[in-house]
Amino acid sequence: MDSTFESNGFELACHIGRPPGDVQRGPGVIMCHGFPIGQLDAERSGGTFPQLMDRAASTLGCVTMTFNFRGCGTSKGDFSLQAWVDDLRHAISHLMTVSEPDGVILLGTNTGGSIAVCVGADDPRVTALGLLSPRADFDDWAQHPRRLLEHAREIGAIRDRSFPPSVDEWAREFRRFRPVAAARKFAPRPMLVMHGDEDDSVPVSDARQLVNAHGDAELSLLTGAGHRLRHDPRAVAILLGWLDRMRSLQHHPSAATS
Template structure:
């Protein structure tokens, strides 16, 4: 069952939904909400269990599943009255965006994948995620992520030259709720290979990747570009895994240029074939 997510939003027009990384919140998209508001309606949810969205009841028997998060995103579109949207995500947000593309291809107008990958976890990686889930629940604290994950979320340039970004990323990790962490880790451990989803994609895609990402190599981004029929790749110099926060200016330029192309194509399609009926109603 879908959960109602807390959302921050700005602007009007074509909806652009941006999904945050693990274990951060929609606050990581503040720069993008401001930079894109004159072009489109930017919606940034706190995914279930993070930020101001409700934590999970881990006693529920349904296994954690990224499809549940995709259902939450579809419910956000319904709430704002949109039938279709551009869906984007960074890292875990990218996994959820790909889950949305698989589950709701008819509701997808474009896909933005930042510092993420389509492959499922290896058995060892999945086991490590489940171990982290058990640890944070046992300790009632995100300590293990603060100590082991947070330093990997930003690149070497950010580590030496952008202390404010380092502080903000670390702060968000420290605020993460143990049940949200555990549920998301178990859901990511169980995720499928999204390669077939990307190969079958019939909407434009933008891939954004930091060249200092220590968690996902740049070759993965290049592989996604090759796999998707209509995809562009923007490589951000001096950015690590959380590229939207580390080099927001460069991230915004790439996203803005691509969104303008999507809007131009949308306008041309409407001119040729009439209004596409992308709006359902204003909730």
């Protein structure tokens, strides 16, 4: 079901997945897309995620959700790291409003995964994290903020030519949010990190940094896989199996040690 919700006054597009039968008790699931690479990518960000969330809803018997961050798809507003963090916080609240889950499991690819860590660290509603090809930091953006700003304008992630009001403040956000420190804070809640060993966009070392900071996270390295794990059937199978296990552990914690 396609719908919208508001984040700081901006209307964001979202998709809600529901199981064909009764909703089973347990956490809901939210999937976050990454930062777009090109204009077409910005227009279609997370374009295949609704199908994945519908599949998860049907397989797991829970309510799922995916949405477009500001500046992507048909969502209003312009990209900034703080804005995307706020968007995910409002997305969690929206899912809690349209259903009554026992918490939320956050999934995210690339930048979306890194933002999920930062949000989850400070939000007790988040029960687990599943990350695909996540970034360990935003330092490369912080080093060349004007280059990123121009790129964001070119691909349409920033549509208002007067945005941001302060480039310096916009750029400081790339240092403010630290996924590695957030992963440490998120522990001991469960975290899965998946990464392709042939990812040419985000090095495998980023995944290892996040896993090591958490201390007890699961790391799944996929041989021969590149950056877009969403399209790797092995990654999807691992993710759905992990989600099923996480939802089961929520109500049968003794299973974790059996």
